Amino acid sequence: MTQQQQQTHPRREEFIERFRRLGLRVTAQRVLVLEALAAAGGHMTADEIMRWVAERYPAINLATIYRTLDLLTSVGLVTQADLGGGASQFELVGATLHHHLVCERCGDMAEIEDALMVPMRERILHQYGFRAGARHMAIFGVCDACLSASRVPALAPGAAETSPASE
Amino acid sequence: MTQQQQQTHPRREEFIERFRRLGLRVTAQRVLVLEALAAAGGHMTADEIMRWVAERYPAINLATIYRTLDLLTSVGLVTQADLGGGASQFELVGATLHHHLVCERCGDMAEIEDALMVPMRERILHQYGFRAGARHMAIFGVCDACLSASRVPALAPGAAETSPASE
DNA sequence: ATCGCTGCAAAAGTTTTGCAGTCGC
């Protein structure tokens, strides 16, 4: 056995290989961005990636993170989704396919399996020629808790009386 | 779609009534924000609303627009969706129900009718207790044009020996 | 040695917040 292979970077070689095949230069920064996303196993903001990478490569710069994410997205290795929290969420393609339920009221986020989407996706593809959520999807709505509460959460001072609004 | 009422006195009285019922103060600024959204008939950014209102109420301030939109969203009169274009999109609840297909490649945006979503929505509601996209939904994917142009099917790593996009 | 990539810094754009004055109720 050559060297014991830490489970922390089981995919480094794979990532490097991908860069090479795409004709892109292999840099420590780029590989680390992919490793960060792989380590998280889910979605991360640019800032979260920044901090993860900075622990291994302190000279990293946030602009580089953004440029790398932009590049990775454009070649299809990473998905970017705006889930309404101010900062975009990035995710490694190939992770377990799932989507996000984002609550418009409380901002809470849940994940749902992809299987639920398949029928709808096929219909969209046929009718609109749009490959919907092949990778990532954000679904806005109202979560269970807020549905039950059905009331304005701590914002409107005198608004706790009738049940208006809905049609 | 149904014929709208005359545009002279659009829905001002209705809007005022809603504020009253919610126990919120009725101000010219708030009513104008709702009128802007009603006039647009679709989604607007905070800045677009700002400019529309400013034509009728020059003293308006962008901070007020944001505070008003925040309030309106929290009481369910307005939806906010982040479609990935930098600024959030706001829309009056009750407009023709539709959703957005946002292309991850070119940023292009298309609208689809709500009917396509109904089955999926019901399944999500039953299984997750989440009222999905009752009002607004963002679906990320790849549009027709980008699909034909630079076909990158799913997650094929070795699919590209073509020179990648280095913007 | 080339030229793509990075770090740095500053800008651009969006959204939030503190505060004093105003206006709806």
Added chain:
DNA sequence: GCGACTGCAAAACTTTTGCAGCGAT
């Protein structure tokens, strides 16, 4: 008149960009 609401200004953030130098190939 009280207190919610607004205008103003500045801050807090996220993301982008110009440029000089470094480094992968």
